[in-house]
Amino acid sequence: MLSLSYSQSAYFSAxxxxxxxxxxxxxxxxxxxxxxxxxxxxxxxxxxxGYGNFxxxxxxxxxxxxxxxxxxxxxxxxxxTWESDRLSVNAGDLYGQFGRGLALNLWENQxxxxxxxxxxxxxxxxxxxxxxxxxxxxxxxxxxxxPIGPGVDTRxxxxxxxxxxxxxxxxxxxxxxxxSVGFYGVDVxxxxxxxxxxxxxxxGVETVDSVNVxxxxxxxxxxxxxxxxxxxxYVEVMKRSLEIFDTDSLYSTPSFEWIYYERExxxxxxxxxxxxxxxxxxxxxxxxxxxxxxxxPDIRTKLPYRLGRLAPIMNGPTAFKEHSAVLMRRTPxxxxxxxxxxxxxEVNLNVSDDLFLIFNYAQSSRHTGFRDVNYIDGYDGWExxxxxxxxxxxxxxxxxxxxxFYGEFNYHYSPLxxxxxxxxxxxSEIVESYVEIINELSYWENHTxxxxxxxxxxxxxxxxxxxxSLPSGHxxxxxxxxxWEDYNDRNYLxxxxxxxxxxxSVTTDEILTVPYYYRYVALNLSKPSRxxxxxxxxxxxxxxxGSPQNTDPANxxxxxxxxxxxxxxMTNKWFGVQGSLYLTPATIFNVFxxxxxxGLKCDSxxxxxxxxxxxxxxxxxxxxF
Amino acid sequence: xxxxxxxxxxxxxxxIAQIDQIPAIKLKLADGSETALxxxxxxxxxxxxxxxxxxxxxxxxxxxxxxxxxKYRDQGLTILGINLDTERSQSKVRSYIRSKGYGFTVALDPxxxxxxxxxxTAMPFTLLVNSTGKIVYRHSGYVPGDEKIFDTEIQSILSSxxxxx
Numbered sequence: 048m049l050s051l052s053y054s055q056s057a058y059f060s061a062x063x064x065x066x067x068x069x070x071x072x073x074x075x076x077x078x079x080x081x082x083x084x085x086x087x088x089x090x091x092x093x094x095x096x097g098y099g100n101f102x103x104x105x106x107x108x109x110x111x112x113x114x115x116x117x118x119x120x121x122x123x124x125x126x127x128t129w130e131s132d133r134l135s136v137n138a139g140d141l142y143g144q145f146g147r148g149l150a151l152n153l154w155e156n157q158x159x160x161x162x163x164x165x166x167x168x169x170x171x172x173x174x175x176x177x178x179x180x181x182x183x184x185x186x187x188x189x190x191x192x193x194p195i196g197p198g199v200d201t202r203x204x205x206x207x208x209x210x211x212x213x214x215x216x217x218x219x220x221x222x223x224x225x226x227s228v229g230f231y232g233v234d235v236x237x238x239x240x241x242x243x244x245x246x247x248x249x250x251g252v253e254t255v256d257s258v259n260v261x262x263x264x265x266x267x268x269x270x271x272x273x274x275x276x277x278x279x280x281y282v283e284v285m286k287r288s289l290e291i292f293d294t295d296s297l298y299s300t301p302s303f304e305w306i307y308y309e310r311e312x313x314x315x316x317x318x319x320x321x322x323x324x325x326x327x328x329x330x331x332x333x334x335x336x337x338x339x340x341x342x343x344p345d346i347r348t349k350l351p352y353r354l355g356r357l358a359p360i361m362n363g364p365t366a367f368k369e370h371s372a373v374l375m376r377r378t379p380x381x382x383x384x385x386x387x388x389x390x391x392x393e394v395n396l397n398v399s400d401d402l403f404l405i406f407n408y409a410q411s412s413r414h415t416g417f418r419d420v421n422y423i424d425g426y427d428g429w430e431x432x433x434x435x436x437x438x439x440x441x442x443x444x445x446x447x448x449x450x451x452f453y454g455e456f457n458y459h460y461s462p463l464x465x466x467x468x469x470x471x472x473x474x475s476e477i478v479e480s481y482v483e484i485i486n487e488l489s490y491w492e493n494h495t496x497x498x499x500x501x502x503x504x505x506x507x508x509x510x511x512x513x514x515x516s517l518p519s520g521h522x523x524x525x526x527x528x529x530x531w532e533d534y535n536d537r538n539y540l541x542x543x544x545x546x547x548x549x550x551x552s553v554t555t556d557e558i559l560t561v562p563y564y565y566r567y568v569a570l571n572l573s574k575p576s577r578x579x580x581x582x583x584x585x586x587x588x589x590x591x592x593g594s595p596q597n598t599d600p601a602n603x604x605x606x607x608x609x610x611x612x613x614x615x616x617m618t619n620k621w622f623g624v625q626g627s628l629y630l631t632p633a634t635i636f637n638v639f640x641x642x643x644x645x646g647l648k649c650d651s652x653x654x655x656x657x658x659x660x661x662x663x664x665x666x667x668x669x670x671x672f
Numbered sequence: 673x674x675x676x677x678x679x680x681x682x683x684x685x686x687x688i689a690q691i692d693q694i695p696a697i698k699l700k701l702a703d704g705s706e707t708a709l710x711x712x713x714x715x716x717x718x719x720x721x722x723x724x725x726x727x728x729x730x731x732x733x734x735x736x737x738x739x740x741x742x743k744y745r746d747q748g749l750t751i752l753g754i755n756l757d758t759e760r761s762q763s764k765v766r767s768y769i770r771s772k773g774y775g776f777t778v779a780l781d782p783x784x785x786x787x788x789x790x791x792x793t794a795m796p797f798t799l800l801v802n803s804t805g806k807i808v809y810r811h812s813g814y815v816p817g818d819e820k821i822f823d824t825e826i827q828s829i830l831s832s833x834x835x836x837x
Contacts, residue, residue, distance in 0.1 A: 056805065058693040062791030093791040097695050104788065130696070143783040147759040154758065225704055274704040279766060320763035329771030331764045364759045371726050393764055395771040403772065459735075466732065466816075514732065514816055522816030575817035632821070633810040635794065651760045669793040671810055 057098040063670040065090040068114070070642070070663025073596060080594045082602065085660050089113040091123075091157070102128045106140075115202050115657055116160035116190070124164075137169040141185055145216050146270035146283045149316050149337075149363040150233040151183065152651075159648050159655040160204055162189035163359040165212055181216040189359050193350060195656040199244065199252070201645075202658060206351060209238040210358050225274040231285075233266045235358045242351050245301050255300045260354055264289040266361070278323045283363075286315045287339055291354050299352070302345060312355045314339030314385070318364050329395035335366040336438060340385035341415045343429035347383075356385055365652040366391040367409035368453055372470060372510040373567045374530040377646030380449050380476055381654050386413045388440050389449070405455040416445030420485045430485075444501045444537075449476040464516040472508045477501050478534075493546050499539040507531045524571045532563040564588040576629045585621040585644050595619055597642075597661075604662035606641055621659070634670040639663070692807045694799070697786045699754070699779040702766050709752075712777070713801050716748025717829045719822065722787050722797040724756045725764060729814040730796040734774065736819035740826060741776040747830050751776035756784050756795075800825050803833070 072085035090109045095102060106124035113119075126139035142164050145151040155162040167185015174180070190204035199205070216231040242257040268285025289312040296307045316337040323330045340347075340355030347353055366389055370376050389411025396404040414437055418430040434441040442448050451474035458467045479502035486496045510528040517523060540554040566586040573579035590596055597607065597617040606624065611617050623641025630636055645659030697709040712718050721737055723730035734753065741751040753776055755765050762782050769778050781787065787797065793812060800809035800822075809825045811818065 056693050058695045060695075060789070060791045062793040064793050093788075095695070095789055095791055102695065102789070142785070142788070144759065147762065152759065227704075277770075281763065322763060322767045324767045324770035327771055327773065329764075329767030331767045333763055362759070364763070369726065369760060371728055393767070395764075395768055397771050397773060512728075516816040520817050520820070524816075573815035573817070575815055576811070576821050579815060631810075633793075633797075633812045635812060651758055669812060671791055671793050671797070671812060 057096070059094075059096045061095070061672055062093040063091070063668065063672075065668040066114070066665065067667075068660060068663055068665035070660040070665075071602075072658050073661060074592075074594075079592070082661065085658070085663070087112055087114045097128075100129050100131055102130075104128070104139075112202070113157070113160075115192075115655065116157065117204055133173050135171045139166065141165045141167060141169045141183065143169065143183075145181070145214065145231045145233070146229055146268070147281070147318055147364050149283055149285045149318060149361060150231060150266045150268050150287075151212070151214050151216075151360055152362040153187075153360060154362070154651070155189075156650045156653075159650055159653060159657065160190060160192060161650065161653050161655070163187055163362065164189070165360070167212070177220050177222070179218045179220065181214075181218070183212065183214040183216075186211045187360060191350060191359070192655045193244065201656045205244070206240045206242070208240070208359060210360065211236045212358075212360055227272045229270045231268055233268075233360075235262075235264045235266070235360070237262045237264075237358055239354060240351055241297060241354070243299065243301050243349055256297065258297065260294055260297070261292040262289055262354055263292065264358065277325045278321065280319075280321055282317075282319045284315070284317045286313070287357075287361075288313050289339075289355060299345075304345075306346060306352065308354055312340065314355070316363060318366070320364075327397040329393075331391075331393045333364065333366040333391040334389075335364060335391075335411070336388045337363060337384055338386055338388070338414050338437065341431060342385075343417050343431070345429070353385070362651055362653070367411065367449070367451065368393075368407045369649060369651075370453075370472070372472075372508065372528055373526075373569075374528045374565050375472060375506075375508050375510065376649070377644075378504075378506055378530070378532065379647055379649045379654060380409075380411075380451070380474065381647075381649075382411070382652050383413060383447075384652060386415055387411050388414060388434075388438070390440070401459040401461065403457040405453075405457075407453040408451070410440055410448070410450040412440035412442070412446040412448040414446070416443070416447075418485055422487045424487075444477050444499075444503070447477045450474065466512075466514040468510075468512040468514075470508075470510040472506070474504075474506045476504050478504045491542070493544065494551065495543050495545060497539075497541040497543060499537070499541075501537055503535040503537065505531075505533045505535070520574065522573045522575070524569075524573070526567075526569045526571075528565075528567045530565040532565070534560045534562075536560060561589060563591075573627075576632050578629065579627045581625050583621075583623040583625070583641065583643075585623075585642075587619045587644070590619060597621070602662065604641065607662070621661075631670075631672075633672065635668070637667040637669075639665045639667075694801050694805050694807050695789050697789065699752075699786075700781070702755075702769060702778040702780055709801075710805065712750050712752060713803055713805055716750060716803055717826070717833065718750045718752050718801045719826065720752045720754060720799045720801060722754050722756055722792055722795060724795065725761045725768060726757070727795045732816070733796055733798075733814040733819065734772070736822070738772075738774045738776055740819070740823060743823075744826055744830065745775075748833075749826060749830065753778045754786055755780050756782070756787055758782050758784075798822065800829060802829055 066089040068087045070085050071082040074081050092107045095104045104126045108119040108123040111118045124140040129136045142153045153164045165185030165187050170182045172180045187210045188207045190207045193199050193205045214233040218229040220227045222228050239260050241260045242254050247253040264287050266285050266287040270283035273280045291308050296305045299306050318335050320333045391409040394406045416432045420430045421427045453472040456469040484498040488494050508530040512526045515523045536558040538556040542551045568584040571581035595618050621642040621644050625639040627637040642661040643659050647654045648657045699707050737751050796814050798811040
């Protein structure tokens with residue numbers, strides 16, 4: 048029997064992060080070469096104090112502006128906690144999850160301006176050792192960022208949803224030996240801004256169609272968890288019933304059309320994992336199947352229009368590898384939490400004390416694809432197509448298939464005290480809107496013209512890291528990464544005889560666009576708990592906005608000037624130097640000078656574009672005491 | 673005003689005096705069982721290491737932590753790795769640890785409650801706690817060679833323990 052006793056001693060801890068940066072931000076719009084000033088001041092202080100069963104946590108933020116997200120000056124988060132063996136009560140800003148988070152996952156990452164924490168109360172009662180009951184009630188107004196696009200300022204939060212949550216969870220621990228079962232229900236009442244941003248004829252961006260739409264959903268679900276000696280199993284299933292109030296249709300000014308919504312939207316999601324780890328082998332298989340919303344492309348590609356989307360508190364496992372390698376992190380698979388089915392398999396193999404291997408494979412697709420049909424009788428609209436099985440992914444381009452192979456080799460060469468880490472990844476994905484247009488032809492009786500367009504991205508990445516522990520006590524780390532990114536534009540034009548369904552003629556136009564190549568190199572020398580100094584080099588063969596970077600010597604920083612005068616071609620190259628000083632083992636002072644490329648930053652499947660900063664001076668202090 | 677300043681001074685003094693005490697933390701171990709941190713440090717010093725699979729420096733540090741566990745196990749040291757992987761990689765944690773054959777204790781904290789309670793600012797975050805629950809050493813991040821500093825700190829706490837006995 049578990050007995051948790053709480054000491055009556057007091058404790059206090061604090062964590063400080065202070066960031067300052069000043070530089071420039073290049074425009075990410077096609078053909079625009081302007082640079083704007085980019086300054087951020089972002090300071091947070093977390094304080095926790097407790098005595099006996101009570102504790103208080105507070106978070107102060109002084110940001111004006113932060114690197115990404117809204118300004119804040121003063122107390123931002125506060126939570127009071129009272130805990131005993133049988134009861135715990137949290138009031139204030141709440142974090143946590145039910146099961147693996149399909150229905151309730153409260154988390155925050157300020158680096159991508161994501162916050163699904165609730166302001167409210169979370170009560171956990173444990174009437175017996177085997178039973179626990181969680182009651183959660185609160186409100187969140189975390190923000191959302193629109194995908195990168197014309198007129199979108201990626202540093203600014205585009206909109207917030209006002210979401211009120213009531214949730215209940217019963218968990219039976221060790222119902223049978225090593226078997227736990229949980230049942231939950233989550234009620235979400237949300238107020239959703241419905242709008243679109245478009246470029247104004249007079250410059251800048253204007254927001255149109257601005258109304259608020261209320262939605263309410265109820266999501267019951269269950270999870271089962273089992274631990275064996277060499278294996279474990281996890282299964283979670285949830286269902287969501289969503290009701291859209293106040294509207295049956297809304298008029299879209301930019302699309303010049305009425306957008307119709309079903310008043311009721313039913314969806315479901317499931318996640319399962321199996322891990323098996325006999326001896327030096329570890330195998331994990333994961334399966335995800337999320338099918339909550341099957342909106343057509345006019346709605347799906349515009350987040351505020353997608354009223355059938357999941358509430359921000361619902362964030363299940365992604366079931367694909369989220370990479371920590373620099374270039375791979377910038378080109379992630381962006382999953383559709385509302386409509387995606389897939390698997391992930393990972394194998395860990397400890398060949399010897401010095402050699403460790405990792406293999407990972409992931410594949411997924413959407414459940415639904417769409418055809419834009421134009422029949423001779425006048426019907427013009429989207430026709431939905433579903434995969435052959437809703438339980439499995441498809442290879443058909445219509446369903447946005449994604450697949451990735453990843454391998455990692457870790458070797459410790461003892462004579463030199465050298466750690467070698469070699470990685471290789473290959474992924475392919477349909478990244479841009481797939482359109483299948485079917486026109487019934489008036490000039491050719493009983494024939495249709497079918498047009499298919501899609502853009503596929505192939506990525507090959509080779510990251511390598513060498514870490515050498517020098518006899519002097521210093522550590523030397525060299526990291527370099529190569530990445531090749533190819534885009535294939537495919538266009539098919541097919542004439543089909545409707546009487547026989549045979550294809551009469553096919554025109555295929557395959558265009559391989561200019562491939563991109565990226566390189567990233569970082570060198571770092573460190574003395575443990577004293578200091579570190581490093582150099583960063585980042586290169587892109589081309590920029591997707593079409594405007595080469597760092598071509599104008601007038602915009603050079605002193606570092607770039609030195610390099611340019613040494614004969615280095617600075618086009619599309621970013622350089623930086625950084626130094627860190629350990630003021631105490633838990634207080635680090637870091638200075639960076641140079642330029643950093645921007646890119647997508649993801650956490651748990653949530654991706655936000657964080658802009659790069661050029662010719663910048665940044666200072667970061669992190670401390671724990 | 674003077675009363676307020678005196679009161680603030682007293683409160684601050686009290687807090688600073690208690691600054692090194694680790695809070696009560698409930699732990700869910702990787703084998704599915706539950707315990708309290710207090711029950712671990714009452715048996716001897718504990719080196720707590722907050723880590724995650726996505727944190728490359730954390731993984732680099734772990735082989736050295738395992739060596740330290742082997743070296744000082746008989747002297748009562750416990751190495752406790754608290755994993756902070758969220759739902760995105762939680763399923764892979766046991767598989768990773770078991771295949772690596774690490775012999776230290778691993779706890780799972782997907783909600784990161786313990787990390788928040790200690791206000792960690794950089795990963796890996798390492799704390800050395802003595803058998804009365806006092807935090808005697810804190811360290812943020814990992815670079816090659818940090819394990820030697822951990823070793824020195826462990827030796828220091830074990831020798832002071834021997835002297836007190």
